[in-house]
Amino acid sequence: MKNNDLGTNDESLMEILKGRILNSYRWQEDIIKPFSEEMNISTETLEKILMKRLDMSSLEALHPRFEQSKYQCIFDKAHSDLKICWLSDIMDILSEDEANAIKSKIAKEVVEGKSYEDAITDGKKELIEYLMR
Numbered sequence: 001m002k003n004n005d006l007g008t009n010d011e012s013l014m015e016i017l018k019g020r021i022l023n024s025y026r027w028q029e030d031i032i033k034p035f036s037e038e039m040n041i042s043t044e045t046l047e048k049i050l051m052k053r054l055d056m057s058s059l060e061a062l063h064p065r066f067e068q069s070k071y072q073c074i075f076d077k078a079h080s081d082l083k084i085c086w087l088s089d090i091m092d093i094l095s096e097d098e099a100n101a102i103k104s105k106i107a108k109e110v111v112e113g114k115s116y117e118d119a120i121t122d123g124k125k126e127l128i129e130y131l132m133r
Helices: 003-022 024-041 041-051 056-081 084-090 096-111 114-132
Strands: none
Touching: 003 024, 003 041, 003 056, 024 041, 024 056, 041 096, 056 084, 056 096, 084 096, 096 114
């Protein structure tokens, strides 16, 4: 066997191992399908991107990090959707602590299963009630 054959075999093995991870049920349901829908790309395209961009250890560590990031992503999205950037950052009629409390409540509700749309609708009502006090 030539040295080039060893490199090719190693690459093939890594591709197989990465494919097994990406094709697992949990990965498909938790990451691949939702993220590809969010990005408006096919699951195959997302899988190719992850195979190309991540080494084995990064790929193995991604699922727990992805789960942990849900809260922060919802928290950040709520900042924009509730126009807290205006209310807190620009107009300064809502403190950072008050804004974070509202966003935290929304993020927690969504992570626990409430739809984002319902949580934002309730959050807007709560925000208006708070501002009216």
